[in-house]
Amino acid sequence: MAINHRHPATIIEIQETPQKTINVTRAHFAVLFAVLATLAMTLTMFAIPATATAADTASTIEYSGEKATDVLAELKTKGRASKTGYARTRFGAAWADVDHNGCDTRNDILQRDLTNVIYKPGTHNCIVKSGTLDDPYTGKTINFKRGNKTSSAVQIDHVVALSDAWQKGAKKLSKARRTQLANDPYNLLAVDGPANQQKSDGDAATWLPKNKSYRCNYVARQIGVKAKYSLWVTKAERKAMTKVLSSCPTQTVPEDDSLTGTDDKNATSTNATDTADTSGTGSANASNSSSAADSGNSTGSDTAATTPDTPSQNAEQSTQQNTQQDANVYYQNCAAVRAAGKAPLYQGQPGYSTKLDRDRDGVACE
DSSP: OHHHHHHHHHHHHHHHHHHHHHHHHHHHHHHHHHHHHHHHHHHHHHSOOTTOOHHHHSOOOOOTTSBHHHHHHHSOBOOOOOOTTOOGGGGOSTTOOTTOSSSOHHHHHHHHHOEEEEEOTTSSSOSEEEEEEEOTTTOOEEEEEOSTTTGGGEEEEESSOHHHHHTTTGGGSOHHHHHHHHHOGGGEEEEEHHHHHHHTTOOTTTOOOSOGGGHHHHHHHHHHHHHHTTOOBOHHHHHHHHHHHTTOTTOBOOOOOTTSOOSSOOOOOOOOOOOOOOSSSOOOOOBSSSSGGGGTOOOOOTTSOSSOSSOOHHHHHHHHHHHHHHTTOOOSSHHHHHHTTOOSEETTSTTOOTTTOTTOSSEEOO
16 A cells, blocks of 8 residues: 555656656746847847848948049959840839939939039929030030930930949849949939940940040049949950050049039039920930940940940941840830839830820830
């Protein structure tokens, strides 16, 4: 009987001991989990986002004011990478309002680079209706007026074309960083439309401005942009840049001063009173893409002449091919245009049609 009494007691004691051990373990685990969760939240707040790359975080160095030749010496020299995977949409929505000022990047640049600016009524001094451009690429003075047949006279150029950037390092940037590159005022200029189309996605080895007095500044700005976004140059491109800068050894990298003006020209503008629009088609604009290449239609060449005044034979052949391809571009509606990253579309650009341009001002899907 005594043994039988002791065994139940012993069994109960053995059962209770593991139960107590389990309870203690759970308590410790709960505390440990809480500590780890707090630590994870802290690291998330202060850590660099996982999508950021080394190139994203290494491009905050200020190069403004440094000699262009010195900054060029710091750029890596590599071959042109494949264009595979390039599309305008890889650089975010076209002309996004990245500075959240209520006006798209395209009109921001027009306001900065044009003088005697008049705005389209009712747009809160955003959409440029007309103005005067002292074109840096040709040296001409262009009287810009937004309209069905006049909009393309002034276009917004990506100094470093997006296609060129993609093949020289931008592919490895995060999409947010590429969107910044595409809308960075430092990489944008209002220029003569035909000259911009002629440039396509050319680098300094395949295209330089006809206005030779601007070449030093142009090349220096390309160097500044490439340094800012950790992009490289090809051997031919470096040779071309070096040749241009040999005529201006003290040329510095232009100041990166956002939309407060450039060292090229302190643009001024005159705000027009919102009065009735007497032009019928009025409203301001410049071409949607920095070049045909930024729409993914053109290619560049590293083997072209170092300082050409006209496109190479390869570029001319590419243009003929692009013309055939452009004729096949069709968008059912503006939603399709925006999904393709092509909005707004201008008359004469691939996919433009009057059904997309309801106010018939030459600009569709605004």
